[in-house]
Amino acid sequence: MGRNNKRGGQRLLKRDFKNHREDKWDEKHDQRKPQGHDLADQTNAAFEEYYKAQQIVPPGEWAAFMTALRAPLPTTFRINGSGRFAGDFRDRLDKDFWTEFHGPDASASGEQLEAPRPLQWYPGKLAWQFNFSRAQLRKLPMLETFHELVKRESAVGSITRQEAVSMIPPLFLDVQPHHRVLDTCAAPGSKTAQVLEMLHHGVQHPAGCVVANDADAQRCNLLTHQVKRMCSPALVVTNHDASMFPLVAPRGIRKGEESKYDRVLCDVPCSGDGTLRKSPDIWRRWTPHNGNGLHYLQTRIALRACHVLKVGGRLVYSTCTFNPVEDEAVVAHILRQTHGAMELLDVSEELEGLKRLPGIRKWLVRDRAMLRPAYTQEASGKVVPSMYSVEGDTFPLERCMRVLPHHNDSGGFFIAVLRKLKNIPESASTTAAPAATAEAPASLASNVTAAPNSLSEQDKGAVVAASQQAAGAAKASQVAAVGTAAVAGPGTTVAASAPAEQPAPSTTAAAEASTAQAEAPSTAPAPANSIEAEAGPSSTTPASGALTWGPRGGGARGRDGGGGKWRGIDPVIPYTDTEALSSMSAFYGWSPQMSINQQLITRSSADVTRPKRLYYVSAGVKALLIEDEHEQLKVTATGLKVFERQETKDGRTLCPYRISQEGVPVVMPFMTKQVLQPSLEEFLDLLTHRCLSLPPHVQHREATPSSQANGHASADAESALNGAINGSSTAMDTGDSPTPAASGTVRAASEEPGLTLPPQKKLKLPQIHKKGGTADPNLSDAEDGGTAASKPTMHDPETLRQLPNIQPGCCVLTLRPGEEQRLGMEPRNIQ
Numbered sequence: 001m002g003r004n005n006k007r008g009g010q011r012l013l014k015r016d017f018k019n020h021r022e023d024k025w026d027e028k029h030d031q032r033k034p035q036g037h038d039l040a041d042q043t044n045a046a047f048e049e050y051y052k053a054q055q056i057v058p059p060g061e062w063a064a065f066m067t068a069l070r071a072p073l074p075t076t077f078r079i080n081g082s083g084r085f086a087g088d089f090r091d092r093l094d095k096d097f098w099t100e101f102h103g104p105d106a107s108a109s110g111e112q113l114e115a116p117r118p119l120q121w122y123p124g125k126l127a128w129q130f131n132f133s134r135a136q137l138r139k140l141p142m143l144e145t146f147h148e149l150v151k152r153e154s155a156v157g158s159i160t161r162q163e164a165v166s167m168i169p170p171l172f173l174d175v176q177p178h179h180r181v182l183d184t185c186a187a188p189g190s191k192t193a194q195v196l197e198m199l200h201h202g203v204q205h206p207a208g209c210v211v212a213n214d215a216d217a218q219r220c221n222l223l224t225h226q227v228k229r230m231c232s233p234a235l236v237v238t239n240h241d242a243s244m245f246p247l248v249a250p251r252g253i254r255k256g257e258e259s260k261y262d263r264v265l266c267d268v269p270c271s272g273d274g275t276l277r278k279s280p281d282i283w284r285r286w287t288p289h290n291g292n293g294l295h296y297l298q299t300r301i302a303l304r305a306c307h308v309l310k311v312g313g314r315l316v317y318s319t320c321t322f323n324p325v326e327d328e329a330v331v332a333h334i335l336r337q338t339h340g341a342m343e344l345l346d347v348s349e350e351l352e353g354l355k356r357l358p359g360i361r362k363w364l365v366r367d368r369a370m371l372r373p374a375y376t377q378e379a380s381g382k383v384v385p386s387m388y389s390v391e392g393d394t395f396p397l398e399r400c401m402r403v404l405p406h407h408n409d410s411g412g413f414f415i416a417v418l419r420k421l422k423n424i425p426e427s428a429s430t431t432a433a434p435a436a437t438a439e440a441p442a443s444l445a446s447n448v449t450a451a452p453n454s455l456s457e458q459d460k461g462a463v464v465a466a467s468q469q470a471a472g473a474a475k476a477s478q479v480a481a482v483g484t485a486a487v488a489g490p491g492t493t494v495a496a497s498a499p500a501e502q503p504a505p506s507t508t509a510a511a512e513a514s515t516a517q518a519e520a521p522s523t524a525p526a527p528a529n530s531i532e533a534e535a536g537p538s539s540t541t542p543a544s545g546a547l548t549w550g551p552r553g554g555g556a557r558g559r560d561g562g563g564g565k566w567r568g569i570d571p572v573i574p575y576t577d578t579e580a581l582s583s584m585s586a587f588y589g590w591s592p593q594m595s596i597n598q599q600l601i602t603r604s605s606a607d608v609t610r611p612k613r614l615y616y617v618s619a620g621v622k623a624l625l626i627e628d629e630h631e632q633l634k635v636t637a638t639g640l641k642v643f644e645r646q647e648t649k650d651g652r653t654l655c656p657y658r659i660s661q662e663g664v665p666v667v668m669p670f671m672t673k674q675v676l677q678p679s680l681e682e683f684l685d686l687l688t689h690r691c692l693s694l695p696p697h698v699q700h701r702e703a704t705p706s707s708q709a710n711g712h713a714s715a716d717a718e719s720a721l722n723g724a725i726n727g728s729s730t731a732m733d734t735g736d737s738p739t740p741a742a743s744g745t746v747r748a749a750s751e752e753p754g755l756t757l758p759p760q761k762k763l764k765l766p767q768i769h770k771k772g773g774t775a776d777p778n779l780s781d782a783e784d785g786g787t788a789a790s791k792p793t794m795h796d797p798e799t800l801r802q803l804p805n806i807q808p809g810c811c812v813l814t815l816r817p818g819e820e821q822r823l824g825m826e827p828r829n830i831q
């Protein structure tokens with residue numbers, strides 16, 4: 001990921017995120033405890049009146065619905081399906097913990113314990129739920145072990161805490177590795193992470209990419225931080241108002257022929273009453289006008305999403321509210337406005353086991369005076385015709401889905417899955433705005449400013465962006481109102497101010513080809529583990545390889561010091577220092593023609609010649625950036641950090657860049673040199689002690705000064721161990737220093753590991769690791785009283801045979817074939 005930029009004064013630091021991580025396993029944020037609210041607060045007469053009238057709850061279920069809304073939400077998490085140990089972890093939960101929860105310890109506790117259970121509808125038993133109170137977690141050692149395990153696995157990215165219902169929309173998106181996916185309202189990013197996992201499923205280097213967008217710049221940073229654990233080079237984070245999300249096109253491409261997205265997730269800002277179990281403060285501030293105030297923004301975002309979707313592509317529209325004005329009304333509006341170009345899909349057979357209700361065809365809208373079934377001239381206040389159900393509409397809105405809290409013991413959610421059948425007629429986005437629209441922005445603004453301090457993080461983000469939107473929309477509606485003196489009747493819809501999609505005559509026929517054809521990937525999925533085979537995404541533009549891969553955005557090209565549109569945004573600058581690249585190619589033994597040389601970027605205009613960090617972008621991301629010749633996209637983050645600059649005081653080094661830990665999986669397949677396979681014991685020794693001595697005859701090789709920077713000395717040893725073992729490999733500094741204390745050593749350079757050991761194997765590590773002393777791995781040599789010389793020495797004959805081939809500077813340490821099984825891991829060749 002690119003660094004956050006200090007310019008613009010919006011830079012967020014890691015510590016700022018500490019208390020806002022959605023997936024942080026922190027008892028202080030235990031969902032079971034409604035924070036600052038007692039149960040008496042969990043009432044709202046207007047809420048009950050409104051939803052009883054809407055009849056969204058089946059007869060006889062109202063009490064169960066309300067009881068569930070007032071009950072704490074069970075904790076749910078998702079196992080990273082593209083992670084190496086997904087199966088191990090799932091099996092441990094399924095077998096070991098199940099047995100423990102039904103064993104003598106559990107019975108002896110005298111507690112009624114429900115074992116963690118998989119969510120029935122989530123494929124592959126990869127999502128789980130448990131429901132223990134904090135008191136139980138503290139009291140029962142068995143639960144403490146379980147809790148520690150999930151905390152640890154969460155910290156290293158093997159699992160992600162996510163509300164069960166929030167996992168649903170990405171599942172309906174049906175993402176394939178070659179897809180170009182847009183997540184229009186992505187922060188804080190739990191669904192983006194899920195979509196990225198799907199993109200990487202079974203493929204190390206997917207040909208597609210995920211563009212995660214949010215209108216709120218700070219929330220873009222939060223998203224970047226959250227999704228960083230995924231270590232994906234296929235992510236681009238952008239900062240746009242989704243209702244005006246730009247399409248990219250190289251010069252010479254006509255409007256309507258721009259590159260579009262195979263999949264679009266439209267998880268719009270909403271009034272959020274589906275999250276009442278998690279955010280009980282919503283009870284206090286709920287009014288029907290919250291939903292009314294957001295409807296206009298939602299329709300604009302959804303319509304733009306339809307425009308940027310490819311013909312044949314899938315769009316998922318979702319909210320966490322029960323409110324039909326934000327749900328069915330928006331879906332009906334986009335079906336109406338797109339004139340048959342969008343089809344609402346029947347997905348009732350998908351996700352077996354998920355209890356859901358069909359969408360409704362008739363609903364009521366609350367204006368200032370009363371609830372009304374249809375728009376009339378008398379409708380007072382901040383309402384627009386598109387909020388209402390329309391007599392005579394035949395849209396199959398029952399294909400939408402509403403998830404109620406008592407049906408799956410979850411939060412509430414609304415999901416609609418749509419497919420684009422053909423290009424959207426130009427007239428679709430030029431429909432006149434009804435006069436009533438002029439009031440909508442005001443409603444938004446009042447809604448936005450109503451109770452900012454009581455909003456959850458998610459709501460705040462929605463509100464901030466809605467506020468920005470309101471300001472913009474106010475202007476737009478004033479303009480619209482000038483030309484629309486006549487009051488619009490039912491069925492007239494709010495115009496999307498997003499740029500119109502203008503199909504070019506020459507391409508219309510092709511674009512309107514059968515859905516099946518359009519859905520077929522225009523680029524075959526890349527075979528797993530094959531970077532060279534990695535093709536660009538399913539782009540519709542001319543061969544993007546012919547276009548320029550040049551600097552873009554931010555402070556690049558001396559643009560007002562990064563001000564204006566680029567304020568706070570780092571540039572994306574392809575790294576093309578041929579001298580440095582050829583010395584890296586020679587050092588690590590890869591061919592200069594390899595794609596890695598052509599997919600590196602920096603994010604700093606200040607230090608283009610010798611950047612501190614180099615980031616790798618996937619072919620799909622590169623293709624997107626190249627196609628964006630007009631630099632429409634405001635890219636706040638992209639790329640996976642793979643190299644860090646290293647140098648000695650005297651400037652002599654064989655290789656200017658060492659490999660970062662998260663870069664190992666990307667770089668290693670290219671390497672024919674600087675890979676060391678020590679014995680398992682040495683591997684573990686090194687990760688434990690950070691620094692091993694080399695035998696005297698190796699030390700006395702001709703000394704070449706190299707990196708002394710062990711920038712990762714503070715990394716937690718256990719994490720280092722987990723991270724390294726996970727990929728069976730880790731990056732190391734191979735110091736051959738002029739200073740005696742550090743000479744003849746290799747140092748582990750692990751940091752922020754992506755994943756972890758299979759859980760049950762991890763517990764056995766201390767037995768495998770027989771060697772080494774009692775040194776505290778968290779202390780530096782000086783602190784723990786030792787020196788490199790007091791560390792264990794590499795002695796295995798096979799290691800010693802390999803060592804002379806390792807140059808000072810940096811190498812990748814990897815397990816020997818067969819050693820993985822000693823750790824109980826499935827063998828995997830990451831090359």
Ligand SMILES: C[S@@+](CC[C@H](N)C(=O)[O-])C[C@H]1O[C@@H](n2cnc3c(N)ncnc32)[C@H](O)[C@@H]1O
Nearest residue numbers: 185186187188189190191215241242267461465
């Ligand atoms: C419901 S949250 C999205 C949650 C997210 N999809 C996830 O799963 O983590 C809505 C998001 O929309 C953003 N937002 C609000 N207005 C927007 C707009 N006009 N364009 C893009 N994003 C917007 C908010 O900042 C907020 O982060």
